[in-house]
Amino acid sequence: MKILTTGGAGFIGSEFVRQCIKNDIETVVVDKLTYAGDLQRLKEVEDKIKFYKSDINNYEFIDYIFQKEKPDIVVHWAAESHVDRSILDPSIFIETNVKGTQTLLDAAKKYNIKLFINIATDEVYGELGEDGQFYEDTPLIPNSPYSVSKASADMLGRAYYRTYGLPVITVRPSNNYGWWQYPEKLIPVVIIKALNSQPIPVYGKGENIREWLFVSDCAESIFKIIEKGKVGEIYNVGSGQERKNIEVVKSILDILGKPYDLITFVKDRPGHDFRYSLNTDKIEKEIGWKAKVKFEEGLEKTVKWYLDNIDWVNQKRKQLEDYWKKVYT
Numbered sequence: 001m002k003i004l005t006t007g008g009a010g011f012i013g014s015e016f017v018r019q020c021i022k023n024d025i026e027t028v029v030v031d032k033l034t035y036a037g038d039l040q041r042l043k044e045v046e047d048k049i050k051f052y053k054s055d056i057n058n059y060e061f062i063d064y065i066f067q068k069e070k071p072d073i074v075v076h077w078a079a080e081s082h083v084d085r086s087i088l089d090p091s092i093f094i095e096t097n098v099k100g101t102q103t104l105l106d107a108a109k110k111y112n113i114k115l116f117i118n119i120a121t122d123e124v125y126g127e128l129g130e131d132g133q134f135y136e137d138t139p140l141i142p143n144s145p146y147s148v149s150k151a152s153a154d155m156l157g158r159a160y161y162r163t164y165g166l167p168v169i170t171v172r173p174s175n176n177y178g179w180w181q182y183p184e185k186l187i188p189v190v191i192i193k194a195l196n197s198q199p200i201p202v203y204g205k206g207e208n209i210r211e212w213l214f215v216s217d218c219a220e221s222i223f224k225i226i227e228k229g230k231v232g233e234i235y236n237v238g239s240g241q242e243r244k245n246i247e248v249v250k251s252i253l254d255i256l257g258k259p260y261d262l263i264t265f266v267k268d269r270p271g272h273d274f275r276y277s278l279n280t281d282k283i284e285k286e287i288g289w290k291a292k293v294k295f296e297e298g299l300e301k302t303v304k305w306y307l308d309n310i311d312w313v314n315q316k317r318k319q320l321e322d323y324w325k326k327v328y329t
């Protein structure tokens with residue numbers, strides 16, 4: 001089995017690639033290496049993978065890669081992934097997440113790929129109140145430019161299955177956390193600010209609720225889905241571990257022994273979804289997969305990883321400072 005992974009130099013994609021190598025799977029990675037992509041994440045497996053630096057929108061090059069590598073399976077992680085950036089400029093989100101997915105689906109169709117795993121997100125469903133859960137057949141009512149672009153890509157995959165018979169499976173994971181996450185997302189932001197005793201910005205009153213899935217669990221679920229999933233189906237991949245943002249922030253401060261008065265409430269993100277919660281009966285019953293890592297255990301591991309990899313973090317902080325300077329000048 002040969003797997004072509006897009007976005008394999010990203011946060012979750014790289015975990016998936018490292019697990020592919022552990023499982024002795026022949027692996028080809030395609031990644032544009034945007035600000036969010038980093039080959040350092042693949043250092044430990046670099047001599048075991050074939051890497052192509054390419055935009056998924058570059059059809060000629062993608063065609064060449066498919067022709068040359070003849071992958072059996074495509075696992076499509078590549079995306080612009082940060083909601084705040086999508087609010088500042090939606091265009092690259094449409095370009096990469098929608099157009100890029102279409103380009104890959106076309107190549108997969110042309111080369112008769114055996115399976116296309118289309119990675120979506122729980123955000124495609126929109127938001128929930130205090131109660132309820134998202135099921136795989138819940139209507140998609142996405143709210144941010146990011147989630148709209150992901151919902152479009154999600155539905156394009158479905159269209160290629162229904163219209164052309166391309167063997168697509170759609171996967172909708174919940175919020176991931178863990179090692180190697182780019183430090184613009186909530187958990188690494190809080191760890192880094194807390195370490196430097198800087199004010200920790202929390203949107204609104206921190207009441208928004210997310211379902212936290214450890215990155216190794218997310219990657220592992222894909223192997224199970226490849227093995228046992230049904231073509232044309234959708235699978236929610238969640239952990240059942242919901243936390244308010246303010247609870248997450250306080251847990252990190254507790255681990256680091258830092259005071260709660262670092263917390264600074266800031267103006268809420270426009271259109272901020274209140275809560276996501278995935279029902280995972282389908283993947284548990286049909287595939288026999290369940291997340292293993294408990295939130296508190298995963299959070300301890302994550303904090304430790306950032307402490308042990310402070311040089312990488314500092315590189316990324318510098319990159320981020322330059323980005324925000326550009327945005328505000």
Ligand SMILES: NC(=O)c1ccc[n+]([C@@H]2O[C@H](COP(=O)([O-])OP(=O)(O)OC[C@H]3O[C@@H](n4cnc5c(N)ncnc54)[C@H](O)[C@@H]3O)[C@@H](O)[C@H]2O)c1
Pocket residue numbers: 006007008009010011012013030031032033034035036037038054055056057076077078079080081082096100119120121122150172173174175176177182
């Ligand atoms: N992080 C989460 O909590 C989460 C939750 C659910 C779903 N997802 C989805 O999982 C996938 C991976 O998320 P992540 O957090 O690892 O993202 P990430 O931003 O860390 O990584 C994205 C990767 O895609 C690459 N990329 C971006 N544009 C590209 C392009 N045009 N061509 C080729 N490569 C390109 C980047 O270089 C990077 O390596 C995304 O599809 C995301 O929507 C993420």
